[in-house]
Amino acid sequence: MKSVKRVTVFLILLASTTAAQSDRATYLKEFRQRVEHIKHVYDTSQASGFYQAAVRYALRKNVRQADSMFVEALRVPRGDMFWMFPVIGTYLNGREVMSAETKAVVRNAWKTYAPYRGDTENHWAMYYASLFLAAEQWPNLPGSEWYNGKSSDENREEAKEYLFDWARITTTIGQGEFDSPDYFAEYAISTILLAQYAQDPQVRQLGKMLTEYIFADFAVEHLDGQYLGGFSRIYQPAVYKPLLSTASAFAWLYFGTGEPTSSGWIVLPALSGYELPEIIYTIAIDRSKPYVHKERKRVRNVIRYGKEKNPPVYKYTYVTKNYGLGSLHGGILQPIQQHTWGVRYTYGRPYTAIFGLHPYWSGMELGMFFPEEVKTLIADVVASKGTYNNPDKWTSASPFERTFQHKNTLIVLYDIAPGTTAEHINGFFPRNLQERIVDESGWIVCKAGDTYVGWYPLQEYEWKEEFENPANRLNDVGRPVLEREKETGNWRLRSHKLQNGYVVEVRSKDEIGSFERFRAELKKRIPKSTLAPGHVAVEYTTLGGDNMQFRFPEDRKLNGVAVDLSRTKLFDGPYLQADVGSQRLTMTYRNKKRVLDFKTLTISE
Amino acid sequence: MTKKHHVHLSDLHFPIKVICLSAALILSVVVFTESAPVDGGRLARVEGKDASAFMKITEAQGETIYMSILSSRKHRLGALDNPTVGLFISTDGGATWHHRGWTGYIRTFYTEAGMDGTIWSACGNGVLRSTNKGSSWRITTGWEITEVLKVKVDPTQPAIVFGATAYGIVRSTDKGKTWQVKNNGLGSPFTSDVLIDAAQSARVFAATEEGIYVSTNRGDQWRLAGLKGRGIRVLAQDRLNPKLLYAGTEEDGVVISVDGGGRWKSSVSGLHHKTVYAIVPDPTDSRTIYIGTHGGGVYKSIDGGTTWHQSSKGLTNLDVHSLGVLPSNPSIVFAGTLNGGLFRSTDGGSTWQFNSQEEAQVWGISIR
Numbered sequence: 001m002k003s004v005k006r007v008t009v010f011l012i013l014l015a016s017t018t019a020a021q022s023d024r025a026t027y028l029k030e031f032r033q034r035v036e037h038i039k040h041v042y043d044t045s046q047a048s049g050f051y052q053a054a055v056r057y058a059l060r061k062n063v064r065q066a067d068s069m070f071v072e073a074l075r076v077p078r079g080d081m082f083w084m085f086p087v088i089g090t091y092l093n094g095r096e097v098m099s100a101e102t103k104a105v106v107r108n109a110w111k112t113y114a115p116y117r118g119d120t121e122n123h124w125a126m127y128y129a130s131l132f133l134a135a136e137q138w139p140n141l142p143g144s145e146w147y148n149g150k151s152s153d154e155n156r157e158e159a160k161e162y163l164f165d166w167a168r169i170t171t172t173i174g175q176g177e178f179d180s181p182d183y184f185a186e187y188a189i190s191t192i193l194l195a196q197y198a199q200d201p202q203v204r205q206l207g208k209m210l211t212e213y214i215f216a217d218f219a220v221e222h223l224d225g226q227y228l229g230g231f232s233r234i235y236q237p238a239v240y241k242p243l244l245s246t247a248s249a250f251a252w253l254y255f256g257t258g259e260p261t262s263s264g265w266i267v268l269p270a271l272s273g274y275e276l277p278e279i280i281y282t283i284a285i286d287r288s289k290p291y292v293h294k295e296r297k298r299v300r301n302v303i304r305y306g307k308e309k310n311p312p313v314y315k316y317t318y319v320t321k322n323y324g325l326g327s328l329h330g331g332i333l334q335p336i337q338q339h340t341w342g343v344r345y346t347y348g349r350p351y352t353a354i355f356g357l358h359p360y361w362s363g364m365e366l367g368m369f370f371p372e373e374v375k376t377l378i379a380d381v382v383a384s385k386g387t388y389n390n391p392d393k394w395t396s397a398s399p400f401e402r403t404f405q406h407k408n409t410l411i412v413l414y415d416i417a418p419g420t421t422a423e424h425i426n427g428f429f430p431r432n433l434q435e436r437i438v439d440e441s442g443w444i445v446c447k448a449g450d451t452y453v454g455w456y457p458l459q460e461y462e463w464k465e466e467f468e469n470p471a472n473r474l475n476d477v478g479r480p481v482l483e484r485e486k487e488t489g490n491w492r493l494r495s496h497k498l499q500n501g502y503v504v505e506v507r508s509k510d511e512i513g514s515f516e517r518f519r520a521e522l523k524k525r526i527p528k529s530t531l532a533p534g535h536v537a538v539e540y541t542t543l544g545g546d547n548m549q550f551r552f553p554e555d556r557k558l559n560g561v562a563v564d565l566s567r568t569k570l571f572d573g574p575y576l577q578a579d580v581g582s583q584r585l586t587m588t589y590r591n592k593k594r595v596l597d598f599k600t601l602t603i604s605e
Numbered sequence: 606m607t608k609k610h611h612v613h614l615s616d617l618h619f620p621i622k623v624i625c626l627s628a629a630l631i632l633s634v635v636v637f638t639e640s641a642p643v644d645g646g647r648l649a650r651v652e653g654k655d656a657s658a659f660m661k662i663t664e665a666q667g668e669t670i671y672m673s674i675l676s677s678r679k680h681r682l683g684a685l686d687n688p689t690v691g692l693f694i695s696t697d698g699g700a701t702w703h704h705r706g707w708t709g710y711i712r713t714f715y716t717e718a719g720m721d722g723t724i725w726s727a728c729g730n731g732v733l734r735s736t737n738k739g740s741s742w743r744i745t746t747g748w749e750i751t752e753v754l755k756v757k758v759d760p761t762q763p764a765i766v767f768g769a770t771a772y773g774i775v776r777s778t779d780k781g782k783t784w785q786v787k788n789n790g791l792g793s794p795f796t797s798d799v800l801i802d803a804a805q806s807a808r809v810f811a812a813t814e815e816g817i818y819v820s821t822n823r824g825d826q827w828r829l830a831g832l833k834g835r836g837i838r839v840l841a842q843d844r845l846n847p848k849l850l851y852a853g854t855e856e857d858g859v860v861i862s863v864d865g866g867g868r869w870k871s872s873v874s875g876l877h878h879k880t881v882y883a884i885v886p887d888p889t890d891s892r893t894i895y896i897g898t899h900g901g902g903v904y905k906s907i908d909g910g911t912t913w914h915q916s917s918k919g920l921t922n923l924d925v926h927s928l929g930v931l932p933s934n935p936s937i938v939f940a941g942t943l944n945g946g947l948f949r950s951t952d953g954g955s956t957w958q959f960n961s962q963e964e965a966q967v968w969g970i971s972i973r
Binding site for chain 2: 078080113114115116117118119124128143144147148149150158159161162165301303304305371372373374375376379380383
């Protein structure tokens with residue numbers, strides 16, 4: 001009997017192993033087809049640029065044409081760290097076949113063009129990853145041969161020190177420019193280049209581990225090509241058209257989700273030969289069971305008007321196969337482009353998001369993060385980012401906004417000081433919802449395919465239909481030009497009450513049945529609120545029967561028990577686990593486990 | 606490749622309007638543009654007003670003006686013809702300006718030279734040093750030191766250099782070979798300016814977000830010297846009477862100490878704009894002081910700071926962030942504005958004429 005059991009177990013294991021191998025083989029086959037697609041697009045492109053040259057070098061086709069393209073692209077260097085990584089990436093693809101003259105032009109560029117190092121995490125990642133690789137390619141040169149007067153050795157060591165310190169702080173208290181659908185590319189390119197091209201084995205290993213770290217961070221909050229949850233930074237219109245973010249291009253290449261793309265951001269990764277470990281893409285695509293995932297990140301460096309350099313950020317995301325609802329705990333966590341909360345779903349591309357915010361701007365907010373003069377910072381920012389002081393903007397941090405999420409229920413409260421810019425809150429409802437019903441109970445009930453969203457405003461509000469600004473053009477005072485399109489516009493919920501808030505419930509057909517039932521259940525649950533200056537609170541019992549009490553700003557109770565956000569781990573969910581300070585990330589998927597230990601610089605399975 | 610829509614500080618100078626400077630433009634003449642390789646192919650650009658209209662007195666006196674251009678509203682993201690920013694030097698009283706060093710935007714906040722001729726620049730990229738009059742440069746700091754707002758050289762020991770940064774104060778005692786963070790005792794690390802006492806260089810003052818701090822051991826330890834909790838933007842010292850110290854504040858105008866920093870007294874009579882970014886005492890007359898304000902342009906005092914009078918006639922931009930007075934001819938005063946370029950007065954600030962760098966943020970001016 002025992003031997004029969006053993007044989008049975010063996011056969012099951014063998015079958016599952018074979019199935020896994022088959023899945024992996026299928027994944028890799030399809031992944032390589034996507035890589036070939038990218039190569040083909042850029043190989044046949046009539047345009048001239050770094051990526052067209054890089055692909056030709058990589059394919060060993062039309063190398064002399066690639067030389068011409070590369071030299072032309074280097075003729076007038078510009079773009080700082082955004083120049084550095086395509087230059088070194090193109091060089092690494094072509095160094096064995098490019099002409100001596102082209103090599104000399106590249107070398108001279110690193111001597112004569114002085115790039116700005118930047119002032120934020122993605123800048124520094126690109127700058128130091130590129131500088132490290134360049135210093136390895138041209139070793140033993142004196143400072144006179146480099147733009148910054150430092151020798152090859154000095155540049156290599158400085159870059160290495162920065163990269164290891166960045167890894168240390170990221171794996172200790174979290175990333176500062178975290179979960180950015182639009183800046184994911186900058187990190188992924190930097191770490192993939194290190195993983196694939198660094199000669200120093202420590203840096204190569206660090207690059208590999210950091211790549212897995214940021215991809216795992218994305219994978220666990222990924223749905224159908226979209227990044228889910230609250231974000232440190234995102235742009236309009238990607239905030240309401242999620243697949244426009246560069247992270248979605250990476251999702252297509254590495255997860256096989258979203259929409260096919262020929263984005264330039266994935267050219268160098270595609271050429272690098274980097275392949276994602278199986279466990280990460282399976283975490284990204286398996287949505288067979290809903291789950292709660294929590295994270296702790298850190299605020300971007302606060303240089304003034306705050307006691308702490310990197311206060312914690314608490315994230316909460318609920319993920320299903322139909323939708324993801326996610327939130328940051330609120331407050332100013334990043335200047336300008338914060339996305340505090342949102343629900344994204346699989347229905348209705350490209351408008352697959354509903355969210356709300358307090359559009360806030362102030363010199364004080366900018367002064368927390370930028371050293372220029374506080375009284376002129378708004379004008380400086382608006383000069384390049386016309387939406388910053390726009391009361392209609394769709395990205396913003398606000399000191400007057402806080403959230404409380406439990407599974408697929410979210411409460412958002414506002415206690416806005418009089419005179420604040422701006423004195424209202426906004427909600428985004430896309431044009432292509434199948435239903436957007438204002439129920440007599442007060443609930444706004446929306447249907448997006450099999451995803452249902454209920455939104456209960458705590459104060460009176462108005463609807464505004466508005467039209468997109470497809471070119472993102474600005475008028476002469478730096479505000480977006482709104483252009484009427486043929487299609488129906490998206491809908492803006494606006495409420496001018498300073499003490500304000502709303503409750504959001506999200507369910508899928510699988511979870512609650514029909515849309516009518518969802519609406520009927522919501523009608524039975526009317527939040528109780530107190531909305532006075534200095535005393536903004538709400539009590540609500542969710543569709544799941546949990547009692548949530550939330551008093552602005554930080555008093556959260558779930559079923560009568562205080563919620564202590566300070567105990568939040570770096571990663572805490574069924575797939576990812578990491579303790580604060582641990583420098584260790586454990587990935588788990590079914591019977592697979594993969595551990596990134598940054599203290600020992602090892603990966604174990 | 607160009608990253609569309611991404612905002613970082615390097616993007617902050619995207620234009621939103623063209624400031625009408627027609628009168629200034631008529632006066633402003635590009636003398637010539639030189640594309641001579643300097644230091645491994647870097648370009649030097651020379652521009653300025655008609656040289657013949659200016660006295661060559663400063664050249665004769667050996668005075669050099671260092672103008673730090675942080676950015677320009679004329680900048681277009683990804684454009685090929687963006688204006689050159691960074692360090693400009695004039696040795697003829699502002700008649701011509703010669704660019705030195707890096708031509709791109711690295712956030713050059715302030716530049717000054719030590720008594721040995723070494724030039725130091727406070728930049729986003731760190732502290733830069735040139736020992737050959739700006740022909741070539743080295744970033745002396747590492748990855749840890751960033752967003753350096755001011756760099757100040759010890760007036761008697763040129764190997765000792767201080768940097769005021771968004772993250773605190775850094776000091777080098779070996780001419781930039783190594784740097785140490787010196788924040789012991791500071792209430793807030795963000796420091797806009799550092800002043801090394803010309804009379805006793807071990808005494809150093811710091812302009813922080815929470816008051817004026819002083820150290821008597823070259824920054825090893827700091828203690829509060831005044832204006833607790835107030836944001837301080839700039840510090841200055843009278844050249845003739847080193848006990849006369851000035852501080853410009855974010856909200857509280859000017860404060861003056863007559864006893865070398867022991868006590869500080871508010872000086873706001875006649876001052877209608879209380880945010881003060883720049884202070885420069887007349888190097889030949891302790892009673893005359895100029896200040897640069899936010900929104901009010903230049904104010905002048907001729908009674909040692911007892912009263913102030915707005916002195917902005919001709920300024921088309923009233924956010925004045927930097928000032929300089931020529932020691933050899935103190936009637937010549939420079940005012941660097943935020944987004945309006947450099948202005949020059951030849952009558953002690955009574956009237957101003959546009960001088961150079963249209964729509965530029967002239968963050969720093971120093972003269973040696």
